[in-house]
Amino acid sequence: MRTTTGNERRRAFSLVAALSVLLLAIALAVLITARPGSAPSSSPSGASMSPSPNSPAVTPSHSPAPPPSFPTETETPEAGQTPVQPTATLPPVPFPEPPESTAPPPTDPFPSSLRGQDLTVLPGGAHVVALTFDAGANAAGLPKILSALADKGVPGTFFLTGNWAETNPGGVRQIVAAGHRVANHSMTHPGFTGLPDQLIAQQVLGAEQAILDAGADPAPYFRFPYGERDARTIAAINNLGYVAVRWTVDTLGWKGTSGGISTQTVTERVLAGLQPGEIVLMHMGSNPDDGSTLDADALPGIIERIRAQGYGFVILDALLGG
Template sequence: MVLAGLSVAVTAAALVLGLILPASGHSLTDRCPRTGAATGCGVAPRSVGGADPGPVGRLYGSEVRRIPTSSRSVALTFNAAWDETGVETALTVLRGRNVPATFFLTGRFAERHPGAARSMAAEHGIGNHSYSHPQFADLTRPEAEQEIMGADRAIRRATGAVPLPLFRFPYSATTPEGIAQANELGFADIEFTTDTNGYLGTAGGMTVQKVVDRVVDALTPGAIVQMHVGTAQGHGPALDVQALPRIIDTIHAHGYRIIDLRTVLE
C-alpha cells in the first residue's frame, strides 16, 4: 500500500494542507473529500488497464495500520470524540517541539467544540472518525454513509478547512464491507499500529509510564500511534496528553523521527 498524489494535482496540494475554502457558488459541505467536486464522489476510482489509481485509491480495499516504509519513522495521531480536555496542552507541546500529528474528529465533537476543532485544523491534518462514534456493524449502509458524510460536513463547517480523505473506524472495528463503503465515499481507512490505552485513565489501571511503555513496545518503521484528547467521562486527567512530552522524547531517543501523516499523501 502506498499513499501518493490525488487525481488532480491542485486538489492534492490543497488536501495535504487542509486549507481549501469554498468555491464560488458551492458550499464546503457539498464537496467530495477525495476530489473536491461539488457534485459528490460516486464510486471511488479503480485502476483501469494498469493506470495509476491515484493517491488514495492505492489504499483502497484494506485497512492501513502501518505506513509502508523501511525508515525509522513514526506517525502520531489523536482521536477527538469526547470533550476538549487536553487539546490546548497537546497543541502547545506539539508546537513547542515542532512535531506533527493528525487528529481524527467525530462530527459531534466538531459541533460541540468548534474552537478546539479549528485550532487542530490550523496546525495539523484532520481526519474523519464518524459523526457519533457508533458500532458500524450495527448500521445499515445508508446509516453508515450518513455517519461518514455527516462527520465530513460537520468538520468542514466547524473548521472552514477540508479534512484529509482519511477515515478511522470507531473502536477500529473494520470489516471488508465497511472499508469498501468508505472507499466508495472517497476515504482510505487509516487505523493504527498501537493504541496507548491512555483513554482508560487511572480508573482503568493506566499511568503515564504505561502509556509511554506501550509506544516503546510498538516502535517499528512506519508505526502509527493512536492517542486520545479528552476523556470519555469528561473528567480526570487526559493521560495521553500528560504523557505526550515523554512519548516524543522517548521516540527520538530510540532513533526514530516523527513524520506528518500528510506527507504520505504526496
C-alpha cells in the first residue's frame, strides 16, 4: 500500500476547492437566469443613484401622489377656526309671477256722479235745506249760530279754513260736540284759478291736516274761496278726494250794515231762493268795518220761515246718502 505524501494532499485539497468555486458560480448563473425581470437592488446607504448617460429612461410604475385635500363640512376645525363650508352650485330659483290683484280699484269717497261739479243744490228733489257757514275771518258769530241751531234742533255744515281751525281749536270742538258737520275751505282762502295744481294740493291738504289736528274731519266736502273755480280746479280737488259744494243763495250778510245789508235783507234772500235741496251760504265772522254779525242775528227767523214752508234741514252728508 502506497503512502500519501504531503504534496499529494495539498494538490487534492486545491482541486476540491476549485471544483467548489466552479459549482458555486454555475449555481449563481442558473439563479440569475431564472429571474430575468428582477431589478437591481438599491444602494444600501439610501442615497439616490444617478443613471448613466447611456441608460434608458425609467418610467415609474406607481401613480403620482394625490394633491393635498381641503377641509370639508365633515371635518372638525381647530379651536378658534371657522368651518370651511363647501361651495355648492344651486340651480336658479325663478321668481314667481305676482298674482293678479283681485282688489277693486280705488274709488272716490263720494258718488262718481258728483265729479266735475260744483254743486248748487242737493240732488234728489227732497224738500230739505242745507244751512252752511263759512269761517275764514273771526268767530264772532259762532256763539249765536250754535245757540240758534241748538234751540231749533237744526244741523249745520261749517266750512273752515285751516287758519281758522288753528286759531280757534275750541270753536272746532264746540261745532263737533254739537253734532254739526265740518268741511274744507282751503288753508288761507286764496283764489284757486290762479294756483298751479301743486299749490292747490297744499291748500286743500294743509287745511285738512289743520282741521284734523283740531279734532274734526273735513273730507269729502270742499268750498272754493270766493266761489272762484273752473274745470281744472274742480278736477284737482276731486283728485284729492273732495267734492266741490257751492251754494244756491248767498245771504250777503258778510257785507254788514255798512254795505247796505240788514237782517231782513238776509232773510228775504234765503226765502227767495227756497227750493228742494237749497244750499244756503252764510258767514260766521263779523264784518271787519262795522262788526255786525247779520247772518247769526237772522238765523232764528230764517229757520222758522223755512219750516213754515214745509221744509226740513240736513247736513251735506245727504249727498252721500247719509
